[in-house]
Amino acid sequence: MQKDLAKVRNIGISAHIDSGKTTLTERVLFYTDRIHAIHEVRGKDGVGAKMDSMELEKERGITIQSAATYCSWKDHSINIIDTPGHVDFTIEVERALRVLDGAVLILCSVGGVQSQSITVNRQMTRYKVPRVVFINKCDRTGANPERVTTQVREKLGLNAVMMQIPIGLEGDLEGVIDLVKMKAIYFDGDNGEKIREEEIPANLLDDATVKREEMLDAVSMFSDELMEAILEGEPTEKMIKEAIRKGTLALELAPVFMGSAYKNRGVQCLLDAITMYMPNPMDIRNVALDLRNDEQELVLTSKSEDPLVCLAFKLEDGRYGQLTYIRIYQGHLKKGDTIINSRTGKKVKIGRLVRMHADEMEEIDESGAGDIVALFGVDCASGDTFTSSDISYSMSSMHVPNPVISLAIIPVDNKSQGNMSKALNRFTKEDPTFRTYVDHETNETIVSGMGELHLDVYIERMKREYGAEVKVGAPQVAYRETITQRAEFNYSHKKQTGGSGQFGRVGGYMEPLAEGEYEFVDNIVGGVIPREFISSCDKGFRKSLEKGALAEFPVNGVRCVINDGAAHAVDSSDIAFQLAAIGAFKEGYKKANPVLMEPIMKVAVEGPTEFQGGIMGSLNQRRGIIIGTLEEGEYTAVEAEVPLSEMFGYSTVLRSLTQGKAEFTMEFSDYKQVPRNVAENLIEDLRKKKKEQGK
Amino acid sequence: MLKEDLILKNPLRVLSPADQGKTEGPRMGLVMSRAGLGKTAILVQIALDSMLRGNKVLHVSIGQSLEKTKIWYDDIYWDIAKAGNLERAAEIQEELMSQRMIMTFNEESFGVAKLRERLRDLIEQNIFQPDCLLVDGFDCSISPEKVLAQMRDFAKGLNINIWFSAVCHRNDDRVSKSGVPAPCHEADALFDTIILLQPDAEKKCVALNIIKRDGETGGSRPSLTLDPSTLLILEN
Structure with missing residues (x-):
């Protein structure tokens, strides 16, 4: 384990689907000696790229789950999270961004900035992730890194500045010119592993000089020292690099690098950039909420000697049980330590601590602040915070969208039925946007998620990983009902069937609620509804919200106000008032002009x-x-x-x-x-x- | 304030006092200024006024991104809503957005023929039938008269009001008789309304000099300015 935190980088690789993320990661692992041969994403050797460890990912050529891996480059430890590019899986991207200190935004030199890149960029901005840009596929016909850089400025609103220019393009791509060093860099050997630095070819010198001036102009904004040096003569390489780092960390500069991962050009320069310009864990301000002190926000220290705070950001069902990926923000973690899950308050003993390398792992004895590691056999949900026993902190919650589409799934036989429940149990723990429930009327199991492809992938995984064959119903949209106007209600529930009867009267009104799902307001005066039955009214209204009278979809955006009612000394009860509230809701709802929402x-x-x-x-x-x-x-x-x-x-x-x-x-x-x-x-x-x- | 009051009290009413807010026959307008004085802000306010009156607006933005153009609309709408204490502001905004479409082009991709083709697509497929067309960022630097005349005929044929923005330069002192600066000085006859934005150093604001109104030049003109912080049009 690297002790020096200044030399740790936690980096995400994010971009549009098919822009070559997985291919790039494969090269990074090769050059950092983590793997000894390169396998292409859709390669003929059938091995598939290292980071695409799930069978389905290999087959479809897309990355579904972010796999974590680590490597070392020039004395630095780099943890890499490979993230999916499809928008249906953005919870994965968001989770990865939450725990990362910096990111590489990959763009295709032909396709440029596309809608998914805009989404990913917006997410990076939300989590304040500094980024460097890598323009990949410069070997492809139509490649134009300069145009892409302009797009990054215009469409993503980033201060994108080219740090390199290409030597040749499309089929003639030979290498890159480093504008900081003013050297031409070539990548020799079968896999581009031998780096050769040369003087800049004469035909590119003028262009390189102009581009360097542009770069210095932009970068000098972040360093007075550099600005003075530029005015006085020639600035040093160190000064320029420091200014680039400063601008990048302040999220005011996005240095642009380029090459072709597939043709093995430019990847090592990107690795240099990651070590030089991306933040180390101490550069980032991470906050937690102190649960013992009214959830007050406090800044974590990144010091290994302080009490432990770590976040479980991803769960996986490994060969030996649940694998929990965690990011340690403060303190350190040793094999045999006992830590506390601050959500459940349960103590957890660390049995095995591993460092992940796609689907392979390496056992380690301890790990410190800033690191990303995985734990074995720890029962928890994604997003849980673990701390040492002397503190009770929780990392701020992540933004989790509600599912918008659902499907009925029916297991084909008994064996599948059991396997299906196991799979669903696992998936819902792994992915908060994937939910499941049983529809009591039809007795069908319903799964819901963020899109067709999202659910499709889970159904495939159910079959492949758990042997659960299911029949799938037509996708259903998660409609909702709401009211559009205020309406009064005054409903009496009476029942006399021998023995003690039931009586309750509930009066008041309902009105549209602009924000939120439901609000209950108790305006009862003079005890016309006894205090002990007020919560029964609330319960009755809540039950009514489950199925609207219009089309039996859940009702949202309703405020129910009770201001009148009546009770009977003997016949009134919790259930009587619940039923009265249900009746009152029904009565008011019809008059409140309910509508369907989609x-x-x-x-x-x-x-x-x-x-x-x-x-x-x-x-x-x-x-x-x-x-x-x-x-x-x-x-x-x-x-x-x-x-x-x-x-x-x-x-x-x-x-x-x-x-x-x-x-x-x-x-x-x-x-x-x-x-x-x-x-x-x-x-x-x-x-x-x-x-x-x-x- | 109600939506109807907002329409009536809009300072832009002074641009066509005759119609009191109703849309009449197609007109062509121009907003000119040096770079960075607030042309886009004026066009967006013209668009919002038109949308509030129930019209559909096609905003053609040349050289500016879709996202940025949307932000212009959101910011200005909320500033207007706040200043006028507009009731049901969020609901009205949602209604208005379905009356607006934005088309963005980069400088090299834009041309009158292309715009005509795109508009035809929209209208023939019944996707969007604009009542008002705004062209922001149109390059008028090289004798624009012919192109502007084409646009005018084309908009007339479709019965669409059309507004342009154009940049004038400090170092070009050519000016038409009515006071329209280059590069549109020879095209002033094509426009029914021309507004020139001029910085007023004394009052520390930008004044709207209405050079032409309803096809008329000269005569007394109401005094309008741009609020320097919100870029909203104010009546003095």
Whole structure:
């Protein structure tokens, strides 16, 4: 274990799908001697890249779960989290960003900044992650790193500054010119492992000089010393590097590097940049909440001698039980230590401590602040904080979106039934955006998540990893109901069936609640409803929220106010008032003009300009509202808001519409009212379905 | 304040006193100034006023990103809503957004022919039928008269109001008889309304010099300024 924290880097690799993240990580592992041969993502050798350890990832050529690995480069320890590029899995990206100190944003030199890069960049900004940019695939036809750098400035709003220029492009890519050192760098050997520094070729010298001046102009903003040195003569390499680091850590500069991971060009320079310009754990301000002191925020020290604070950011079902990835923020952790889960208060003994290298692991005895390691056999949920017994801190919670789509799954046989529950138990612990419940009416198991692909992947994993074969129902959108106007209620519940009867009267009103799901207000005066039955009214209203009277979807955004009622000395009870509140809700709800709400997705479609009209038409047909379009030469992007229910099967439609040349991403945006005619059809369909189920 | 009051009290009403806020026959307007004085802010306020009156607006932004343009709208809308203490502001904003579409082009990609093609796509497929077209960031530097005349005919044909922004330069002293600076000095006859933004060093604000209004030049003009902090148009 490296003791010197200044030489530790916790880095994420994030970018648009297919921009070459996994390929780049594979090269990094090769050059840092973690692996001894390179396997391509969709390589013919069938081995697959190291970081794509799940079978499914290897087959699809995409990274689904972020695998953690570590390597050393020039005296520095680097922990790398490889993160998925598809927007359906952004919880993985967000979790990774939460525990990382810096990130490499990879962009394709042909495709440039695409919608997913914008999402990822927004997430990095949210978690204040300093970043360096790597423009990959400079060997591809149409590569233009300068254009991509401009896009980073314009579309991502980053102060992107080129630190290198390419020597040749497309098929002629030979190496890069380092604008700080003013040297040409070539990558020789079968795998580009031999670095050769030369003088800059004469034909590129003028361009390099101009670009260096631009770089110095931008970088000198972060160092008075450098600015003076530039005015007086030649600044030193050290001064420039210090200024770049300062600007990067302040999130005011994004140094841009380039190359081609696939052709083994430029990766070692990126590794140098990570060690030089990315923050070490001490550079970052991490805060926790003190649970013993009214959740007061306090800054963690990054010192190994202080009490332990670490965060479980990822769980995996390994070969030997649950594997918990943790980031240690403060203190140190030793094999045999007892630590406390601050959510449950339970003591946990550390049996095995390992450092992860994709799906292989290396046993270690201890680990200190700033490190990312994994624990074995610790029962916890993702996002839990562990501390030493003398403190009770919790790391601030992560932003977790609610699921927007659900599917019914039915196991095909008894064996699958058991395996399915095991799998679901595991997945819901691993991924907070993946949820499951049993619909008591249909007795079906329902899984819900962030998109079609998200659920698709879990169903595949269920089959492959747990041997659970399931039949899958049609995807269902998570509709909601809400009210649009204030309505009064005054309902009496009376029942006389021999023995003690039931009586309760609840009066008041309900009104729309702008923010939040539900609010209960007790305005009862004079004890017309006895105190002990007030909570019964609340319970009754809450039960009513589970299924709205309109189409049996959950009701949201309602404030229920009670201001009148009556009770009976003998016949009133908890259940009587619950039933009275349910009756009152029903009565008020009908008058409060209830409406259906549906999830609206922010959809971004990108493709060649010639298809812009068709793309817009296809979104318009799906009740989409086009927010805007962007046109740059032959490339166009259309941004729209479209109801999720209309987006099923869109990938097939888009493929045939654009000859497979366009792609789209979507993420949840908001809930909006379903247009009246659509809502009527929907309610009618549901009624029919129910009738059939009844038969 | 209610939405209707906001429309009536909008300082932009002085630009066409005759119609009192109703949309009449297609007009062409121009906002000119040196760089960085607030042309986009004026165009966005013209757009928001039009949207509040129930019109659909197509905002063509040349050289500026979609995200940035959206931020302009959000910021200015909320400043207007706050200043006017607008009721149901969030709800109204949501309604307005469905009346707006933004098209962004980089400088090299933009052309009148292309814009015409895009508009035709929108209208023929019944995706978006604008009542008002704003073109922000149009390059007027090389004799723009011909292109502007084409745009005017084209907008007339579709019965769309159209507004342009253009940059003038301190070191170019060419100016039309009515006071329109280069590079639009020879195209002033094409516009019904022309606003020139001029910094007022004394009052430390930007004044809106209404050179032409409803096709008329000369005569007395109401005095409008831009609030330097919010960039909202104020009536003096």
